[in-house]
Amino acid sequence: MWNYxxxxxxxxxxxxxxxxxxxxxxxxxGGPDGELAASMRYLSQKxxxxxxxxxxxxxxxxxxxLAHLEMIGAIVYQxxxxxxxxxxxxxxxxxxxxxxxTGVWPQAAGGIPFNACEFQxxxxxxxxxxxxxxxxxxxxxxxxxxLRLVKDPEVCDPIRFLREREIVHFxxxxxxLRMLQDSLDAKNFYAFNPSFDCAKPNSCK
Amino acid sequence: xxxxxxxxxxxxxLHWINMVSFAADDAALYLDxxxxxxxxxxxxxxxxxxxxxxMEDFAExxxxxxxxxxxxxxxxxxWGAGPLPxxxxx
Numbered sequence: 001m002w003n004y005x006x007x008x009x010x011x012x013x014x015x016x017x018x019x020x021x022x023x024x025x026x027x028x029x030g031g032p033d034g035e036l037a038a039s040m041r042y043l044s045q046k047x048x049x050x051x052x053x054x055x056x057x058x059x060x061x062x063x064x065x066l067a068h069l070e071m072i073g074a075i076v077y078q079x080x081x082x083x084x085x086x087x088x089x090x091x092x093x094x095x096x097x098x099x100x101x102t103g104v105w106p107q108a109a110g111g112i113p114f115n116a117c118e119f120q121x122x123x124x125x126x127x128x129x130x131x132x133x134x135x136x137x138x139x140x141x142x143x144x145x146x147l148r149l150v151k152d153p154e155v156c157d158p159i160r161f162l163r164e165r166e167i168v169h170f171x172x173x174x175x176x177l178r179m180l181q182d183s184l185d186a187k188n189f190y191a192f193n194p195s196f197d198c199a200k201p202n203s204c205k
Numbered sequence: 206x207x208x209x210x211x212x213x214x215x216x217x218x219l220h221w222i223n224m225v226s227f228a229a230d231d232a233a234l235y236l237d238x239x240x241x242x243x244x245x246x247x248x249x250x251x252x253x254x255x256x257x258x259x260m261e262d263f264a265e266x267x268x269x270x271x272x273x274x275x276x277x278x279x280x281x282x283x284w285g286a287g288p289l290p291x292x293x294x295x
Binding site: 003004005006007008009010011012013014053056057060061064070073074077078168169172175176179 | 219220222223226227230231233234235237238239240268269270271272273287289290291293
């Protein structure tokens with residue numbers, strides 16, 4: 001289970017609204033490579049991960065991604081707090097505004113709603129960890145794309161923190177994949193699926 | 206930052222909590238894949254201890270950051286006290 005802590009993992013203090021950039025950053029809330037997808041990916045994959053240490057890593061990183069989701073929500077919220085109808089129209093925010101006002105809703109920048117098809121839980125540990133490595137790089141690329149567009153240092157600062165975490169998580173997942181492969185048949189990692197073919201005690205001994 | 210400067214203000218103590226918590230969180234992920242690294246274990250223990258103390262100090266002086274840190278001796282439910290993290294200043 002989870003306990004809430006009444007603070008952000010890294011502070012978000014944005015004093016200048018910018019609904020146009022909020023529409024870009026919201027992709028990391030509910031978009032294809034966003035924090036919600038990241039958290040749900042790892043917290044879903046953990047059940048069928050046969051290595052206890054790697055399952056624990058998925059749980060810990062999935063938990064940190066929830067804290068990142070909260071930071072992105074705070075950024076979007078603070079970028080749109082108190083904007084006027086004139087600012088809505090001038091910034092191209094009207095298509096989001098008409099359905100959500102300034103509520104924070106999980107969607108991609110292009111308006112596509114959050115969807116579980118944005119991630120996999122394949123029940124095969126090599127497949128899942130390889131997806132996780134790609135997911136961290138896709139999120140890092142998205143943050144790079146955001147940083148090319150954002151000029152406000154109050155927005156850049158927490159985005160840079162989140163970008164850096166993608167790199168650290170990628171490193172940890174790389175170590176996890178190596179740990180997993182060390183426990184498999186070195187001549188053929190794909191000889192069997194340890195999550196399925198070996199799910200019963202001693203079935204792969 | 207030294208231990209003494211933690212108590213300068215609410216903002217400074219919260220900043221300290223963010224720093225030591227991050228150090229402990231990051232070390233925890235490393236330890237997930239390197240569970241026998243003695244240097245990392247000592248690093249985690251140090252920052253985890255600093256964090257525990259700072260969380261207690263913060264609840265005592267200001268408001269609880271976790272429900273477990275709620276001060277039961279007070280006359281009213283204090284879990285709702287303090288600003289919401291997404292409003293800034295946290």
